[in-house]
Amino acid sequence: MSTLTEKLRPVRAAAPRPPKLPTVHTRKSAGDWVILVVAILIGFFIAVPFLMILINSFKSPADYNSSGPLTLPTNLYFDGIVNFWTRVNFPEKLWNSILISTVVAVAAVGISMFNAFAIGIGRVRGRTWIVVLVLLANMVPQEALLYPLYYMFKQVGLYDNVWAVIIIFTVIQSAFGTYLLASVYGTFPKELLEAASLDGASRWQILWRVVYPISRPTLSVLLIFFFIWTWNEFLIPLTFLVSNANQTVPVAISVLQGDRLMDVTTTSASALLGLLPTLIFFLIFQRTLTRGITAGAVK
Amino acid sequence: MATPAPFAGTKTASRKAPAGAAPITSLIPGATGRGFWIYLLPGLLLLTIIVLIPLGWNLYLTFTSYRGIRPPVWNNFENWTKLFGDDVFWTSFGNSVAMIVAMVIVPTLLGLVLAAMLFDLVGKKFGSRIASFLRATYYLPQILPVVIAAIVIGWILRPENGALNQVLGAVGLESLQHNWLGSPDTALASIMVIMVWVQLGYPIVIFMAALQRVDPELYEAAELDGANWFQRFQAITVGIIRPEIFVVTLTCTIAALKVFGPIYALTRGGPGTSTIVPSYYSYSEFFQNQQVGYGATIATALTVVVAIVAIVFITFQTRLERRDEER
Numbered sequence: 333m334s335t336l337t338e339k340l341r342p343v344r345a346a347a348p349r350p351p352k353l354p355t356v357h358t359r360k361s362a363g364d365w366v367i368l369v370v371a372i373l374i375g376f377f378i379a380v381p382f383l384m385i386l387i388n389s390f391k392s393p394a395d396y397n398s399s400g401p402l403t404l405p406t407n408l409y410f411d412g413i414v415n416f417w418t419r420v421n422f423p424e425k426l427w428n429s430i431l432i433s434t435v436v437a438v439a440a441v442g443i444s445m446f447n448a449f450a451i452g453i454g455r456v457r458g459r460t461w462i463v464v465l466v467l468l469a470n471m472v473p474q475e476a477l478l479y480p481l482y483y484m485f486k487q488v489g490l491y492d493n494v495w496a497v498i499i500i501f502t503v504i505q506s507a508f509g510t511y512l513l514a515s516v517y518g519t520f521p522k523e524l525l526e527a528a529s530l531d532g533a534s535r536w537q538i539l540w541r542v543v544y545p546i547s548r549p550t551l552s553v554l555l556i557f558f559f560i561w562t563w564n565e566f567l568i569p570l571t572f573l574v575s576n577a578n579q580t581v582p583v584a585i586s587v588l589q590g591d592r593l594m595d596v597t598t599t600s601a602s603a604l605l606g607l608l609p610t611l612i613f614f615l616i617f618q619r620t621l622t623r624g625i626t627a628g629a630v631k
Numbered sequence: 632m633a634t635p636a637p638f639a640g641t642k643t644a645s646r647k648a649p650a651g652a653a654p655i656t657s658l659i660p661g662a663t664g665r666g667f668w669i670y671l672l673p674g675l676l677l678l679t680i681i682v683l684i685p686l687g688w689n690l691y692l693t694f695t696s697y698r699g700i701r702p703p704v705w706n707n708f709e710n711w712t713k714l715f716g717d718d719v720f721w722t723s724f725g726n727s728v729a730m731i732v733a734m735v736i737v738p739t740l741l742g743l744v745l746a747a748m749l750f751d752l753v754g755k756k757f758g759s760r761i762a763s764f765l766r767a768t769y770y771l772p773q774i775l776p777v778v779i780a781a782i783v784i785g786w787i788l789r790p791e792n793g794a795l796n797q798v799l800g801a802v803g804l805e806s807l808q809h810n811w812l813g814s815p816d817t818a819l820a821s822i823m824v825i826m827v828w829v830q831l832g833y834p835i836v837i838f839m840a841a842l843q844r845v846d847p848e849l850y851e852a853a854e855l856d857g858a859n860w861f862q863r864f865q866a867i868t869v870g871i872i873r874p875e876i877f878v879v880t881l882t883c884t885i886a887a888l889k890v891f892g893p894i895y896a897l898t899r900g901g902p903g904t905s906t907i908v909p910s911y912y913s914y915s916e917f918f919q920n921q922q923v924g925y926g927a928t929i930a931t932a933l934t935v936v937v938a939i940v941a942i943v944f945i946t947f948q949t950r951l952e953r954r955d956e957e958r
Contacts, residue, residue, distance in 0.1 A: 454667025
């Protein structure tokens with residue numbers, strides 16, 4: 333059986349050549365302009381729902397009822413946002429979501445790195461099957477885990493505790509991370525490892541002083557993915573965090589959905605407040621993300 | 632046309648020891664594979680508790696009748712026999728095919744074209760700023776929690792005073808107004824359009840990152856040879872970013888087979904069973920009908936299908952890559 337890293341080599345190190353940034357503005361033909369307009373139009377259509385959230389969050393219910401969802405607000409109305417903020421105790425939900433997503437992202441990147449170090453660089457025996465086994469966490473439909481995990485966490489007193497959700501998602505997210513990093517580490521420059529080993533570095537030192545710093549760009553991409561994915565998770569937080577004080581932002585929003593007292597503009601405000609944190613997070617880390625999941629393994 | 636070119640990029644990464652030579656040990660000289668086991672320990676321990684034990688538990692439940700309160704009663708293959716004759720189950724898998732079209736095939740193809748368009752044309756002729764702005768816009772639906780997406784889509788597709796019907800009315804197409812998610816003939820198609828919207832940003836971001844690997848000189852050479860944009864795209868771009876195409880199609884296929892959130896939030900599988908998917912069917916058996924044994928059976932069957940798809944994918948990919956290396 334050939335090596336795992338050959339099997340799972342989809343993500344390969346970027347070519348050593350630094351990308352030439354095309355800053356030179358060449359002549360633009362009519363066709364180029366047409367393509368630009370098409371690209372912008374597509375972007376507009378993708379963004380329409382977001383624009384709708386934005387305009388309806390600042391509309392009064394009366395305004396909405398008279399003119400529908402598509403018009404601009406006649407005057408700015410903040411009650412929807414204030415209403416939602418106080419009704420769900422938004423700072424509390426925000427904190428829960430930030431805590432869960434941050435701890436999961438960091439822990440899952442750590443676990444992925446350890447796994448991948450053993451699989452991609454250590455090339456332990458049976459690594460192909462280990463990866464398949466780990467990937468199971470990604471393949472199992474989540475509802476299949478609910479019953480058993482419910483009993484298990486109830487036994488150890490972690491039911492309705494954010495740490496239950498943190499542990500579950502650390503495992504689920506690190507499956508993807510292990511798959512990806514193991515293949516990146518499989519193509520790790522051997523010369524560096526040899527040099528470190530000649531200098532008498534132990535495995536642990538090699539991991540922290542050589543492998544970790546060099547693969548940092550890939551690790552930060554994983555970190556961002558894990559944070560956003562965990563933030564948006566719904567089913568497991570809904571079932572495991574039953575008390576109001578433990579809910580995450582998406583769960584709090586969906587619970588309010590069934591509420592008859594919710595008017596449309598408060599709903600819209602909830603959507604706006606619900607998507608802002610990930611949007612801000614994404615905008616801050618955009619550049620890291622687009623360096624790509626493949627970047628940075630080999631320089 | 633420059634046909635061998637696409638694989639130029641593959642060569643750099645394949646300077647590994649030839650397969651089948653000496654048994655490969657770790658990449659660190661002198662360190663045996665055995666000493667690395669300790670690094671796998673925390674991960675495998677957690678995996679066992681959170682995934683493997685529940686999975687075994689589920690497998691056991693598939694052979695029982697269990698309603699969640701009294702202890703499970705062994706009933707042999709009753710659940711499995713029922714499953715194979717269950718029309719709803721087969722309908723749900725039929726809908727999975729629709730989900731694969733909407734979440735894998737369309738976004739990957741469209742994503743390839745759009746990524747190349749942004750990178751090659753928009754980025755090079757109008758500056759990389761506007762290209763990254765558009766990329767961020769395309770990615771927006773990916774960061775939207777599905778419950779929030781469902782709220783907005785509710786406004787747009789709602790039969791009375793929904794935005795889409797209003798727009799249709801305003802331009803004189805009243806005849807096309809429709810209860811988009813509420814009637815069986817359009818519910819699945821509407822979900823498919825929504826899923827394309829949700830998924831599109833993922834391949835675009837990954838492909839654009841991958842495109843940075845493409846050597847501009849290859850393009851210039853191909854251009855001199857008289858290849859048009861589409862030919863260059865096909866021969867060079869697709870060839871070089873093929874690893875990413877595999878990652879995207881595999882991860883999206885798994886996501887499409889398992890899709891749950893959007894169905895739960897938008898239609899709950901309805902009207903009737905027109906938008907039911909295996910994951911939601913299993914959920915409703917688990918928690919609405921309290922048929923835990925049968926719910927576990929559906930979930931286990933789904934896991935098996937996903938695992939088979941993943942293994943076939945990875946094997947196929949390995950074969951393709953090995954063939955390239957032998958060239």
